[in-house]
Amino acid sequence: MGSGELAQQRVIVALDVPDEESAIALVDRLEDVTFFKVGLELFTSTGPKILEMLKSRQKSIFLDLKFDDIPNTVAGACRSAARYGVDLLTIHATCGREALKAATEAAQVGAAQAGVKPPKLIAITLLTSISARQLAFDLKIPLELPEYALEMALMAQESGLDGVVCSPQEVVQLRQSCGDDFLLVCPGIRPTWADKADQKRSLTPAQAIVAGANYLVIGRPITTAADPELAWKRISEDLSAIA
């Protein structure tokens, strides 16, 4: 595999910026990046026109709106979001089984109505900013963290979702239990030289790929670097070494 190819195929850059202008500036600087994530900050600021900007540049899109509500509401949200023709879409596993099933069906319906490809619907298992201690003491979940993440993933799989968002630290276990066809999308990725900031359960890009992640979501190590192109290049080179 050529230099940078693995990063181009497997790294999604999170565009956590406040407005369209900053997003365009980053996308145009990072010309080798093929897959971008639009999350709550940017989508709340710009609305769907940011998706058109990315499509006009032939980029793949992860629309990360992390829906979390009652079944009827998340189904409606997924139906609407699926009409945009994005590649990946998120919902929280904690919505529960009924909501996950309703969301899965609604995403298919929305995409069919718009005549676009349905998004891969993936569930957040447990945010990568939550530590084992916080899970026990703040969220009062009596399970061990890996067991809790696995239970959320299995519920998502049984409800018909295409995969989950999980920390790279849980990938080996989830891959073993959920099989090769289940998408494992991992944020909380930190090269050795990057600040961990609010991420609690991280691995390096190479470690996450070796563990079996399908996609890595990387934001600040690239987007807030003094030289974002150089940060991307360093990550691409690290990944080329394991290709």
Ligand SMILES: O=C(O)c1cc(=O)[nH]c(=O)n1[C@@H]1O[C@H](COP(=O)(O)O)[C@@H](O)[C@H]1O
């Ligand atoms: O759904 C996500 O993408 C997500 C889930 C999760 O558990 N943790 C997590 O960090 N994310 C997102 O992944 C990105 C990580 O960004 P950085 O920490 O800057 O690399 C952010 O856009 C988060 O919203």
